[in-house]
Amino acid sequence: MKERLREVDANLLLSLHALLEERNLTHAGERMTMSQSAMSSALTRLRKHFNDELLVRSGRGFDLSPLAERLRPAVAEAVEAAEALLGTQREFDAASSIRRFGVSMSEYAMTVLAEPLIRLMAEQAPGCSIALDTLDEHGAFETQLMRRDLIIGPLGYDFPGHTQPVFTDHLVCIVARDHPRLAGGALTLADLAAMPHAVAAFVAAGEHKRPLEIELERQGIADRTVLVQVTSLLTLPFAVGGTEMCAFVPSRLARRCLGILDLAIAETPLATVGITEAAHWHPGREKDPGVAWLRRLLYEVAVAVETE
Numbered sequence: 001m002k003e004r005l006r007e008v009d010a011n012l013l014l015s016l017h018a019l020l021e022e023r024n025l026t027h028a029g030e031r032m033t034m035s036q037s038a039m040s041s042a043l044t045r046l047r048k049h050f051n052d053e054l055l056v057r058s059g060r061g062f063d064l065s066p067l068a069e070r071l072r073p074a075v076a077e078a079v080e081a082a083e084a085l086l087g088t089q090r091e092f093d094a095a096s097s098i099r100r101f102g103v104s105m106s107e108y109a110m111t112v113l114a115e116p117l118i119r120l121m122a123e124q125a126p127g128c129s130i131a132l133d134t135l136d137e138h139g140a141f142e143t144q145l146m147r148r149d150l151i152i153g154p155l156g157y158d159f160p161g162h163t164q165p166v167f168t169d170h171l172v173c174i175v176a177r178d179h180p181r182l183a184g185g186a187l188t189l190a191d192l193a194a195m196p197h198a199v200a201a202f203v204a205a206g207e208h209k210r211p212l213e214i215e216l217e218r219q220g221i222a223d224r225t226v227l228v229q230v231t232s233l234l235t236l237p238f239a240v241g242g243t244e245m246c247a248f249v250p251s252r253l254a255r256r257c258l259g260i261l262d263l264a265i266a267e268t269p270l271a272t273v274g275i276t277e278a279a280h281w282h283p284g285r286e287k288d289p290g291v292a293w294l295r296r297l298l299y300e301v302a303v304a305v306e307t308e
Contacts, residue, residue, distance in 0.1 A: 015042040017079045019055060020072045023062045023147055030100045076284045092289035094125035099290050101130045102148040107234050108250055109152045109277045112167065116301045145282045149291050155276040162286060164279045164295060166302045169250040171212055171273040174240055177264040186267040189219055196227035198239045198247040211273045212248055219270060237261050250275060
């Protein structure tokens with residue numbers, strides 16, 4: 001494999017690195033400041049050299065061939081070594097760059113961060129753009145981490161890669177404003193044990209117990225009645241509105257929904273359950289000047305969010 005890599009000229013090696021990381025001709029071209037046709041030509045030459053497809057069409061995108069999967073870490077190592085030796089890693093000039101960043105977020109993080117992040121990027125890097133999507137619903141986070149510049153999701157679920165906390169929040173209990181069990185704006189432990197609950201599934205949790213579940217068990221409510229399970233945290237308030245159910249959601253999300261869905265935040269005897277949303281990135285992007293700038297930008301957004 002290394003012998004094959006030695007036969008690839010430097011320009012093709014960089015193109016190969018971009019293609020294996022992005023798995024997309026357009027995104028790889030933007031990363032290399034090359035047109036899609038030029039990147040397609042580079043891929044053709046690489047396919048001929050390795051006698052392998054490298055990128056295999058899968059639906060609307062591409063998957064790596066088995067050979068490409070084996071090549072990827074060696075290529076990343078070769079490019080990193082060349083940049084360290086030759087000092088060719090370019091500084092990121094936000095004011096003049098036309099880079100398109102790829103960021104995946106949990107749905108909740110998107111409601112908090114998307115608007116200020118896009119606004120601040122427009123101010124500091126007017127030529128740059130950002131492609132936002134949600135975390136992979138099937139839990140293929142390692143694959144998503146390789147394809148995206150940053151992933152932002154809840155802390156505490158053993159996501160791979162490097163991590164930077166972004167913002168914190170806490171869970172609150174929401175119910176219909178006229179719920180018959182709501183007394184003085186509060187619910188008792190007996191109420192929580194008797195009431196039906198709505199919950200959101202989270203694939204990443206796997207075998208992990210969520211902090212809320214741990215607190216409910218501590219209070220003797222491990223066997224709560226889950227009447228509705230939804231796939232999106234953002235739909236929980238809509239599921240609860242006008243029903244006798246309750247649900248626990250981040251406070252920022254709850255406050256946005258109280259008026260339009262006629263909900264109330266109920267005080268409960270449970271201890272405060274805090275949550276942290278964090279940025280995660282692939283170790284191969286640690287020294288990428290553009291991604292380092294994006295992390296600093298995210299930090300500025302996070303400071304503003306936390307002081308609201």
